[in-house]
Amino acid sequence: MTKVRPVTNKKAWRISIAASLLLVVGVFAAVFGAGLRFFIVETPSMGTTAPVGSLVVVQPHATYGIGDIASYRHKDRVYTHRIVDKTDQGFIFKGDINEATDALPVNQAEIVGGAVFIGKDLGFVIEAIPMLLVGGAIVYGLTLIPRVPVSWRWQIRLIGWSLVANFVSLWFRPWVNMVMMGYVAQGDGVGMHLVNTGVFPVRVLGTVLQSGQDAVVTQTVVDASGTYTVIPELALNTGWFLLMLLICLTPVLAALLIRTPSNEPAEESEPTKELVSNGAGALVAAAPLTLGERLASILASLPHASRRRIGVAGLVVTASAILISLVLQWSTSAAFTASITNSLNTVKAGYFTCQAVETSTANARFVWGLTAASTTQTDLTTNGRDGTMTTLKGGKVATTSTSSPCPRDTQGSVLFNGATCYTTAATVTATSTYSEEVWFKASPMSLNGKLMGFADNVTPSNQTAYDRHIYIDPTGRVVYGVYLTSQYVVSSPAGTNYANGNWHHVVATSATGMISLYLDGALVDSRADTTGQMSFDGYWQVGCGLLSGWQDATGTPRTFSSYFTGNLRLAAVYDRTLTAAEVNAHYLAGK
Numbered sequence: 001m002t003k004v005r006p007v008t009n010k011k012a013w014r015i016s017i018a019a020s021l022l023l024v025v026g027v028f029a030a031v032f033g034a035g036l037r038f039f040i041v042e043t044p045s046m047g048t049t050a051p052v053g054s055l056v057v058v059q060p061h062a063t064y065g066i067g068d069i070a071s072y073r074h075k076d077r078v079y080t081h082r083i084v085d086k087t088d089q090g091f092i093f094k095g096d097i098n099e100a101t102d103a104l105p106v107n108q109a110e111i112v113g114g115a116v117f118i119g120k121d122l123g124f125v126i127e128a129i130p131m132l133l134v135g136g137a138i139v140y141g142l143t144l145i146p147r148v149p150v151s152w153r154w155q156i157r158l159i160g161w162s163l164v165a166n167f168v169s170l171w172f173r174p175w176v177n178m179v180m181m182g183y184v185a186q187g188d189g190v191g192m193h194l195v196n197t198g199v200f201p202v203r204v205l206g207t208v209l210q211s212g213q214d215a216v217v218t219q220t221v222v223d224a225s226g227t228y229t230v231i232p233e234l235a236l237n238t239g240w241f242l243l244m245l246l247i248c249l250t251p252v253l254a255a256l257l258i259r260t261p262s263n264e265p266a267e268e269s270e271p272t273k274e275l276v277s278n279g280a281g282a283l284v285a286a287a288p289l290t291l292g293e294r295l296a297s298i299l300a301s302l303p304h305a306s307r308r309r310i311g312v313a314g315l316v317v318t319a320s321a322i323l324i325s326l327v328l329q330w331s332t333s334a335a336f337t338a339s340i341t342n343s344l345n346t347v348k349a350g351y352f353t354c355q356a357v358e359t360s361t362a363n364a365r366f367v368w369g370l371t372a373a374s375t376t377q378t379d380l381t382t383n384g385r386d387g388t389m390t391t392l393k394g395g396k397v398a399t400t401s402t403s404s405p406c407p408r409d410t411q412g413s414v415l416f417n418g419a420t421c422y423t424t425a426a427t428v429t430a431t432s433t434y435s436e437e438v439w440f441k442a443s444p445m446s447l448n449g450k451l452m453g454f455a456d457n458v459t460p461s462n463q464t465a466y467d468r469h470i471y472i473d474p475t476g477r478v479v480y481g482v483y484l485t486s487q488y489v490v491s492s493p494a495g496t497n498y499a500n501g502n503w504h505h506v507v508a509t510s511a512t513g514m515i516s517l518y519l520d521g522a523l524v525d526s527r528a529d530t531t532g533q534m535s536f537d538g539y540w541q542v543g544c545g546l547l548s549g550w551q552d553a554t555g556t557p558r559t560f561s562s563y564f565t566g567n568l569r570l571a572a573v574y575d576r577t578l579t580a581a582e583v584n585a586h587y588l589a590g591k
Contacts, residue, residue, distance in 0.1 A: 035060045037112055039071055039078060040123035044179055044195040044212065045095025046080065050115075051212030052197035053174055055122035056080050058113030064091060069115040072106045080115070088495035097195070097214050100588060103522060120211065121199050124174040131171070135164030175200050178232050181214070184356050184408070189220030190228045191408070200240060202232040216408060354406035355380065357589035358437070358572050361582065365434075367572040368422065368542065371411035373398040377422050377542075387422035387542065387571075390458060392563060395419020398543070403567055405439040405503035406589070413441075413569040414543075418449065418561065421544030422571075423458045427537045430454055432530075435509040435574040436470065437586065438542065442499040442566035448472050449564035450545040451506065452571055456538040460562035463546040465536045470508050471560060472499050473552035478524075480508040480517045481550060484532050490517045490525035491553035503567075505587045511577035521587030523580055542571040 041054040049069070050056060058071045064083055071080045072093065081102060085092035090105030139160030143153040169175060177198040183190050193216050196202055196209035203209075205217045209232075219228045236244065358367045359380045366385035368377035377387035391397050398420035402412040438452055453469025467483035476497030481489040498504050498519065507518040513531035517524050547560035578586075 035113065036116075037071070039080060040127065041080060044181075044197050044214070045098050046082075046212070047095070047097040047195075047214060048210065048212035049082075049096050050080060050118050051120055052177075052179075053121050053124040053199070055117075055119040055126060056115055057117040057119075059116045060111075060113045064108070064111065064114060069118070071112040071115070072110045073112055074104070074106070074110065078112060100520070121174070124172060124199070128168045128172055128174070131168045132164060135167070136161055139164060174198060176202060176232065176234065178202065178204075178209075184353050189218050191216050191218050192228075192230060193408070194230070194232075196232075201235045201237075203235040204230055204232050208235045353409045354439070354570055354586070354589050355409050357586050358570055361572075361574065361578070361586070363574050363576040365428075365573040365575050366424065366540075367570065369411065370414045370422075370542070370569050370571055372400045373414050373420070385424055385426075388425055390421050390423060390544075392419035395563070401567055403441065403503075405441070405505065405569055409570075413439075413567045415567050416449075416543045416564045418563045418565040421458075421460070421563065422542045423544075424540045427539060429537050430468065430533070430535055431575075432513075432533045432535075433511045433575070433577060434468070435507060435576065435578040436468070436540075436572070437505075437507045437574075437578075438470070438571040439503055439505050439569040440566060441501065441503045442472055442564075443501050444476065444497070444499050445565060446474050447558055447560045448499070448566070449543070449561040450541075450547055451564055451568065452540070452542045453545045454538050454540055455545050456536055458539055458541070460544055460546045465534060465538065466546050467534060468508075468510070469545055469547065469550075470506055471547055471550070473554075473558070475553065476500065477553035478504075478506055478517065478519055479551075479553050480515065482510065482515055482530055482533050484530065484534070487551055488515070488527065488530050489551060489553075490515055490527055492517065492519055492524045494553070499566075503569075507578060507583045507586070509577045509583075518580070518583045518587075521584040523583075540573050543568060 037058050039056045039058065041050050041052055041056060044052050046054075046069075056069075056071065058080075061068075061070075064070055066083055066086060068083045069080065070083060070091075070093075071078050072091075079093070079102070081093035081095050081098075083091050084094045084101060087105060090107040091111070092101050093106055094101040139157055142148070142160070143156050148156065175198055177196075179195045179197050181193040181195060183192045193214065194204060194209070195214040196211055199211055201208055201210045204215075205219060207215050207217050209215055217230065219230050222228055355367075355369060358364070364381045364383070366383060366387070367380040368387045369380055370377060373389075375389045377389070379385045379387075389398075396417040396419050398417055399415045400412055401415040403415075404410075404412050436452055440451055442448060449471065451470040451472070453466060453471075455463040455466035457463045465483075467481060470478065470480050472478055473491075475494070476499040477492045477494065478498050479489050479491040481487055492498065505518075505520050509516045509518070510530070510533070514526060514528040515530050516526035543564045544562055546562055547558075549557050550560065552558050
């Protein structure tokens with residue numbers, strides 16, 4: 001006898017597939033035509049503005065202004081931060097919970113686009129959908145195996161889909177997660193800077209953190225191994241609790257709503273084997289139907305309305321999957337500075353403040369906190385090299401300021417008013433191997449004074465030998481100079497004004513004939529022709545020193561003030577050359 005196969009509604013499927021492809025092409029055209037780009041935030045520097053797991057949609061703008069959130073590309077990575085300044089060298093970006101700006105200026109050609117939409121937690125959803133779809137499809141396919149009883153299929157599906165959802169949650173950890181950005185010894189315990197990078201609010205040692213929020217918590221209890229540990233706890237209010245309860249009850253509710261056959265005869269809709277003649281007059285079973293034939297037979301047995309619903313579902317799933325693939329081509333690193341990742345949230349050592357990192361650096365000659373305008377600046381190292389205040393007769397004495405460059409160094413700074421100086425008590429012989437460091441905040445002035453340096457006399461007007469000094473010229477460029485047979489200087493490049501009322505970090509180093517100048521953690525200038533620096537006995541000074549005839553950054557001789565005006569904090573001198581990595585670590589500490 002002739003073998004007859006069921007006929008499917010091919011026209012409906014062709015229409016569904018064609019419409020799905022047209023929808024995908026339309027989505028691509030609309031997205032790229034509008035210049036939209038999609039990014040998922042992976043790190044917490046934007047705080048609550050764009051927490052980890054946020055979807056950021058950006059679009060190129062003709063111009064960008066201070067305060068705009070934008071994404072820029074640097075070394076094959078994309079960063080999403082806020083524009084905080086604009087200079088001749090480019091835009092300055094900074095994360096909302098970062099104290100430090102991003103390391104390098106960004107020109108407009110590097111900017112991918114400005115943020116036009118930020119969807120909190122949507123990034124988690126987009127990342128999870130492909131795995132959920134694949135896992136769900138696998139579970140569903142397994143339940144179509146003929147040996148699986150019809151009455152068991154929905155129970156297996158619900159259990160399987162729940163397991164898939166749990167696996168995806170464990171993989172992406174969207175609900176509860178934290179990042180520790182830094183830590184430092186604090187009293188009898190340790191201070192930890194934590195950021196909530198999960199969806200749910202958590203409580204840590206009594207402090208509740210919403211998604212994207214950060215805080216410093218102090219742990220004073222150690223475990224048996226001497227490790228300080230914190231364990232975040234869920235801090236759910238009534239709304240969050242009801243939402244979690246609903247999510248947990250979803251499989252149960254689905255099981256109550258879905259009606260399934262209670263016995264095997266309900267499986268009549270499945271295709272049966274045909275009987276064909278074996279040529280000898282007997283009827284035997286035909287070859288089993290292929291998987292495609294089985295699916296075609298099942299679809300043919302469905303009412304027209306059911307086939308139409310399946311076609312629409314296929315259209316939506318296809319378009320969604322391709323759109324998700326488009327979005328997942330990009331990811332953004334809202335990178336934070338001074339980051340210390342520790343997945344176990346345990347700490348044993350580290351530096352969380354600017355003061356801690358300076359006082360722990362090897363070969364420190366002295367470190368002065370400059371937190372209060374007292375007559376003596378106590379050496380924070382064990383060397384006992386305190387600083388003594390001197391004030392120009394009739395001049396305005398320095399005062400204590402609440403302004404500080406490092407947010408977790410809770411003390412303020414010293415505001416020098418153009419007549420005050422701190423000097424080491426005993427003389428030392430100047431060498432050509434050293435590093436000097438200080439945080440400063442200055443406003444524009446015609447000829448400001450010296451941040452710090454070395455001289456043969458404590459009184460500027462009586463000094464005959466003076467160099468190894470750091471100062472700011474009238475355009476806001478920072479200069480570091482030494483004296484051989486004449487002046488040798490290095491300076492910050494033109495275009496950036498460091499006398500802009502903001503805190504900046506400067507380190508000057510000297511060794512083996514090379515002097516280098518670092519600003520805000522980065523090397524800005526150096527030269528290797530300074531062998532033979534002056535060697536004389538003298539004093540290290542902070543906030544004062546003669547600069548008569550010393551050149552500005554352009555090489556023009558000037559007569560600077562002998563006293564600095566502005567804020568200074570954490571001045572230090574080291575009897576060795578700090579490495580570039582150490583300088584950067586000092587700048588990032590506490591950020």
